[in-house]
Amino acid sequence: MTDINHFLVTGGAGFIGSHLTRALLAQGKRVTVLDNLSVGRRETVPDAARFVCGDVRDPAALANALTGVDGVFHLAAQVTIRGSFDRFYQDLDTNVMGTACLLQAMDPSQVRWFVLASSMGVYADAENPKPIAENHPTKPLSPYGIGKLAAEGVCQQICAARGVPFTTFRYFNTFGPGQAYTPYVGVITIFVTRLLRGEPPIIFGDGEQQRDFIHVEDIVSGTIAAVGRSPGIYNLGTGRGTTLKALARIITQRLESSIAPVFVPPEAYELRFSVADITAARKELGFAPTRTLENDFDAVVAEIKKR
Numbered sequence: 101m102t103d104i105n106h107f108l109v110t111g112g113a114g115f116i117g118s119h120l121t122r123a124l125l126a127q128g129k130r131v132t133v134l135d136n137l138s139v140g141r142r143e144t145v146p147d148a149a150r151f152v153c154g155d156v157r158d159p160a161a162l163a164n165a166l167t168g169v170d171g172v173f174h175l176a177a178q179v180t181i182r183g184s185f186d187r188f189y190q191d192l193d194t195n196v197m198g199t200a201c202l203l204q205a206m207d208p209s210q211v212r213w214f215v216l217a218s219s220m221g222v223y224a225d226a227e228n229p230k231p232i233a234e235n236h237p238t239k240p241l242s243p244y245g246i247g248k249l250a251a252e253g254v255c256q257q258i259c260a261a262r263g264v265p266f267t268t269f270r271y272f273n274t275f276g277p278g279q280a281y282t283p284y285v286g287v288i289t290i291f292v293t294r295l296l297r298g299e300p301p302i303i304f305g306d307g308e309q310q311r312d313f314i315h316v317e318d319i320v321s322g323t324i325a326a327v328g329r330s331p332g333i334y335n336l337g338t339g340r341g342t343t344l345k346a347l348a349r350i351i352t353q354r355l356e357s358s359i360a361p362v363f364v365p366p367e368a369y370e371l372r373f374s375v376a377d378i379t380a381a382r383k384e385l386g387f388a389p390t391r392t393l394e395n396d397f398d399a400v401v402a403e404i405k406k407r
């Protein structure tokens with residue numbers, strides 16, 4: 101990474117943000133975390149990081165968190181596709197206006213790189229399971245995707261106007277230890293948690309929809325690789341699709357459970373095919389995901405069992 105020494109990680113008490121914070125500290129960087137702990141947990145933030153408990157929409161918390169910072173990873177968000185229909189106002193307020201507040205508070209002479217965590221939720225559905233590249237049409241099926249696309253656009257324009265290098269990552273389905281259990285986010289965490297409780301996994305539709313499951317450590321290494329390399333928009337996934345039916349089968353077998361999934365009608369916001377073409381990230385950032393669900397499954401289960 102470059103000579104940037106002090107990073108702000110917004111949402112750094114959350115699933116991906118806490119892994120990112122630990123990786124930055126391990127590389128000898130200083131880290132400040134800003135998180136309102138709406139989902140994140142204080143104990144996941146290492147003592148070596150400075151922690152500011154506050155909201156990305158609060159100018160005082162932002163001014164405090166940005167003190168001495170020369171690079172920003174903006175991950176704080178309300179992260180749910182399904183939930184964003186019920187809570188569309190709160191979610192857009194955080195994901196769009198929270199991003200605008202952060203841009204407003206940032207001193208462009210001080211911040212030398214800005215990275216936004218966006219989502220595969222910005223894309224239009226694909227007609228077949230072929231991996232989609234960054235030029236695939238954007239047509240979000242949820243308020244969450246709309247908010248992420250708006251955040252991308254405003255960051256791109258404001259960073260360009262102010263001369264701050266800017267990278268957007270469109271993360272695909274991220275799994276790994278430390279993901280909070282909610283009924284909405286992280287199908288692997290949800291399926292494992294339900295099966296461990298003796299409840300069936302619930303599949304919306306016929307289960308033939310495909311997702312690209314990427315381990316959180318791969319997401320973190322790709323995200324960190326952005327700094328100092330070609331700014332731009334990058335997918336972060338594995339390029340490998342798995343149907344939800346197959347996922348349920350793999351998890352059920354690995355947990356030696358006999359509980360069968362329950363199929364319920366599909367939802368309008370469900371993408372049929374969501375698999376990343378990662379050619380751009382490979383070429384420009386040297387991104388090379390190495391982890392697999394097969395190899396990392398036991399660690400995920402062990403962590404969920406501990407809760």
Ligand SMILES: NC(=O)c1ccc[n+]([C@@H]2O[C@H](COP(=O)([O-])OP(=O)(O)OC[C@H]3O[C@@H](n4cnc5c(N)ncnc54)[C@H](O)[C@@H]3O)[C@@H](O)[C@H]2O)c1
Nearest residue numbers: 111114115116136138139140155156175176177219271274
């Ligand atoms: N997990 C995935 O599969 C996935 C996929 C695509 C994109 N993303 C994006 O990656 C980023 C991190 O996601 P995650 O899975 O770690 O989710 P997470 O919910 O674990 O982390 C988000 C963090 O942001 C914090 N937060 C929420 N609203 C805030 C606010 N107003 N002010 C300050 N902090 C606030 C939460 O407390 C939480 O700690 C998000 O931007 C998300 O949209 C995640």
